[in-house]
Amino acid sequence: MSNVINASHLTLAYDNGTKEIIKDANFTIKKGEFVFITGPSGSGKSTLLKALYGQLRPSEGNLIVGGLDLANVRQRKLQELRTHMGIIFQDYKLVNEWTVAKNVVLPLMIAGYSVDVQNTQALRLLKHVKLAEHADKYPMELSGGEQQRVGVARALAKNPVVILADEPTGNLDDYSSNVIWDLMENACQQLETTVLVVTHKIPTIFSLPYRHLIIESKGVYEVH
Secondary structure, X not given: OOEEEEEEEEEEEEXXXXXXXXXXXXXXXXXXXXXXXXXXXXXXXXXXXXXXXXXXXXXXXXXXXXXXXXXXXXXXXXXXXXXXXXXXOOOOOOOOOOOHHHHHOHHHHHHOOOHHHHHHHHHHHHHHOOOHHHOOOOHHHOOHHHHHHHHHHHHXXXXXXXXXXXOOOOOOOHHHXXXXXXXXXXHHHHHOOEXXXXXXXXXXXXXXXXXXXXXXXXXXXXEO
């Protein structure tokens, strides 16, 4: 399996490099791996995800994602890389003025896919997340768990190479949590999508082999 992510002596910091969050981290993630990232509150889990999609540049070291070094990547290349990523936010980040179906196909709209492709993919994905009957509703008409399932469907819209998820089931009921874990497991298993999930708790029922990285005291360590 080829490497999708490679961090070498990676340091991530805020305030022009004066506030170090992660220091001198080294790790590699291969295509098709499922990785849980845990650690105490404020340890840098979400900071690492931000760096992986290019919102925060490394202050030292290298962070290579999909062959691009994010320490000095051009904005155009970064935007191209992001088209191969699915990002699941803890606060959903749905467009409240758009229907559920339109929210799901946002990545396809940006990429210029035809309306037919958008409609077909929206229906397929909403069936996957058990929300097909809510296609024409608006996000505020759904529960929090249902909104997050829309967020997951959107992240899967373009069959991404990498999924980055920040506490995707943090505040959800068991049913919605199980739907989301099943979807991400299937993407990893069937499409060889690389999945990284920041979570405070690894699910007790999880069928796939996975890796566990923990962030603490500014370091990133593998738990065996």
